[in-house]
Each structure stands twice: as C-alpha cells, then as structure tokens.
Amino acid sequence: MKTAVVLGTRPEIIKMCPVIRELERRHEDYFVLHTGQHYSYSLDGVFFEQLRLPRAKFNLEAGSGSHAEETGKIMVGVEKVLLAEKPDVVLVEGDTNSVLAGALAAAKLHIKVGHVEAGLRSYDRRMPEEVNRILTDHCSTYLFAPTAKARDILRREAIAEESIFVTGNTIVDAVFQNLELAKENQDAMASLQLRTGEYFLVTLHRQENVDDAERFGSILKGLAEVGRRFSMPVIYPIHPRSVKRLERFGLDPLGLRVVDPLDFLGFLQLEANARLVLTDSGGVQEEACILRVPCVTLRDNTERPETIEVGANVLAGANQAEIVRCAEMMLKRERNWQNPFGDGRAAERIVRIITEGS
Numbered sequence: 001m002k003t004a005v006v007l008g009t010r011p012e013i014i015k016m017c018p019v020i021r022e023l024e025r026r027h028e029d030y031f032v033l034h035t036g037q038h039y040s041y042s043l044d045g046v047f048f049e050q051l052r053l054p055r056a057k058f059n060l061e062a063g064s065g066s067h068a069e070e071t072g073k074i075m076v077g078v079e080k081v082l083l084a085e086k087p088d089v090v091l092v093e094g095d096t097n098s099v100l101a102g103a104l105a106a107a108k109l110h111i112k113v114g115h116v117e118a119g120l121r122s123y124d125r126r127m128p129e130e131v132n133r134i135l136t137d138h139c140s141t142y143l144f145a146p147t148a149k150a151r152d153i154l155r156r157e158a159i160a161e162e163s164i165f166v167t168g169n170t171i172v173d174a175v176f177q178n179l180e181l182a183k184e185n186q187d188a189m190a191s192l193q194l195r196t197g198e199y200f201l202v203t204l205h206r207q208e209n210v211d212d213a214e215r216f217g218s219i220l221k222g223l224a225e226v227g228r229r230f231s232m233p234v235i236y237p238i239h240p241r242s243v244k245r246l247e248r249f250g251l252d253p254l255g256l257r258v259v260d261p262l263d264f265l266g267f268l269q270l271e272a273n274a275r276l277v278l279t280d281s282g283g284v285q286e287e288a289c290i291l292r293v294p295c296v297t298l299r300d301n302t303e304r305p306e307t308i309e310v311g312a313n314v315l316a317g318a319n320q321a322e323i324v325r326c327a328e329m330m331l332k333r334e335r336n337w338q339n340p341f342g343d344g345r346a347a348e349r350i351v352r353i354i355t356e357g358s
C-alpha cells in the first residue's frame, strides 16, 4: 500500500503536516510530491524546516502563472510521477490549483484520490477555490469531510455515502501539535513589540479582494479605521500576491503595520494573543475559531459557516463602515464558543481509512 501526498502551497503544507507525521509514525510507504506552486521561502521552505517535515521526494517547480498554466503544468508533472511511482492512493488537501491538478491527474490514471477537507462550499463560483473544491470532490474516492455540515453538502450532491468520512479538520491537529511550542517561543510578539490582547491581526490575499483595486482599497481603509477607532496597532503579514497588487494599483496601506509573512509558530502566537483577527483566509478563520479569538471575515461569503454559527466569526465584506461595525460587534463577543472542527485526531482517522479501509 503506497500513498502519494501531493501538496503545493502554504496552507496545504500546514494542513498535511499532521497526515505526513501520522504516515511516518506508522512507517507507511509514502512520498511527498511538491508541485512548486509556492516556492518563496516564506510560503514554502520555512514550513518544511520549522515543522521538521521530510523533504519532498519530487518537486515539479511549476511556479506561478494563470490558472490554466498552473493547473496544466502541475497535471503534466504529477502524471509523470504517478506513472513512475504507481501509488495506490493520492492524498490532496484543500482547494488550490495544486489540489485540482493532483486529483484530476490521479483520477484519470484510475488511482484512488483522497480529498482532505472535502465538502466545503462558498456557493460563489467566481472564486477559483470553489471550482477547485467541487471538481476535486467529484473525482475523489475518499472524501474526508471536516464536519457533519460538510458531509451533508456532499450527500446533497449525490456523492456515495460510503465514500464520505467525517474526520474533523487536520488544522485542529496542527494547532494542538504546535500551540505549546508557539506559546513558549515568544519571538514573534517580542520582535514586533506586541503585547497580549493589544493588537489586531490581519491577513488579506484572496484573488477576489486584492486583484480588484477598488475592493482592496476599501478594505485597507476599513482596516485602518478599525485601528484608529479602537487605538490598536493593526499587524498585516502580507502575502506576495498582495504586495504585487499594492504596487500595481499604487495603494498605500496607511495606518497598518505591514510585515513579511511569518512562519507557522510565529503566526500562531500572534493569532492566539490578538484581540481580534480580520482575514479573508480559510485557514485563519478556522484557527481563530479554534483559539477562541474573535474573527471578522473580509469576504461576502464563507465555506466555513460553522465558525459563524458558533459565534466566532462574522462576514463583513469589503465595505469600510461594515468592517468597522463588525469589528466593534466582535470585540464585545464572549469567547466561550466550542470548536466545531474536531478533536485533533483527524490525521489518525484519515491514515487509518486509506490503509485499513475504515
């Protein structure tokens, strides 16, 4: 029984880490195939080093490009490796172009596909991630739904019941495995001179936000206003995509403290100690919820509705006044909600299911 773990971007490395650790712990026959969609040290190498992950056996070095370029290049590369290595199962995680390309290439070779984090839907097909999720789910053999809600979505799309497994989300495993380390190592907060509960943390990089000058500009103004209104520094570890767009659109993130992307332990530490998180990231919405830090989501929809239902999150969209209103509301929230994403043993279940069949 041989498993290929296909990954290519920051969130996939973080969320596959517990799965890789479990494959290692059980001495399973597996290898990691990196697509190279992310390649900058701050989005890639730093996580392999810090999380002590084994080096990928293959790196396709696909790099950046249009959606078709990225997806096509990765499919061609993945196919070659799969033909040579002949794994029994290919595991992919999430909703990036690497995920879709990996899943499609495997499915066409009649290799079983396991989709970690299956059944998420924003119901917004303008988002590339939504197209990737739907297509990946529908060519997968094992659908690892993080919650009962995700399972129900898959059922409604007529996916065979026996293919769906509610496992929890591996982000809980990743947070639990690393939180103590993050708390002990106070470097990130110290180097930014931050004090617990006295700053806001922002991430903002999604295509629908930062590739639209007006929308990006409006969100930046909203964030600066939130900082002013509540007299707190707003820390923005910025994704390279957003750096490029700031420059192209001539936008000035006035009033925000823009810093380089952080490593995982540093980011977890900043998240766990923030007064409020404001984000358009999927993983960050989940982590804030798990860490009981209130979250304002800078989007019109979310494929993580569980976070809103438990009271951890609210959708603000891109309107300046609405971002301020939502921040004010979430600052008053009692931080006593339950984590809806599982018990931190998702990876254990996933590896058991692919290796033992249940």
Ligand code: UD1
Residues within 6 Å of the ligand: 009, 010, 011, 037, 038, 039, 040, 041, 043, 044, 064, 065, 070, 095, 096, 097, 098, 128, 129, 205, 207, 239, 240, 241, 244
């Ligand atoms: C991708 C995912 C997105 C996910 C994000 C995680 C898709 C469609 N999107 O978006 O869902 O939230 O990863 O961070 O797969 N760049 C670098 N260095 C890198 C990688 C990218 O500088 O290592 C820059 C390049 O200018 C590139 C741009 O970022 O053109 C966008 O990269 P890309 O991988 O296409 O999409 P992300 O925005 O990273």
Ligand code: UDP
Residues within 6 Å of the ligand: 010, 011, 014, 203, 237, 238, 260, 261, 262, 263, 264, 265, 267, 268, 280, 281, 282, 283, 284, 287
């Ligand atoms: N993250 C990080 N450093 C940062 C920003 C984010 O380590 O500076 C981590 C964060 O903890 C989360 C993941 O990156 O686990 C989220 O990835 P991203 O926002 O890039 O993608 P998305 O979840 O939106 O697909």
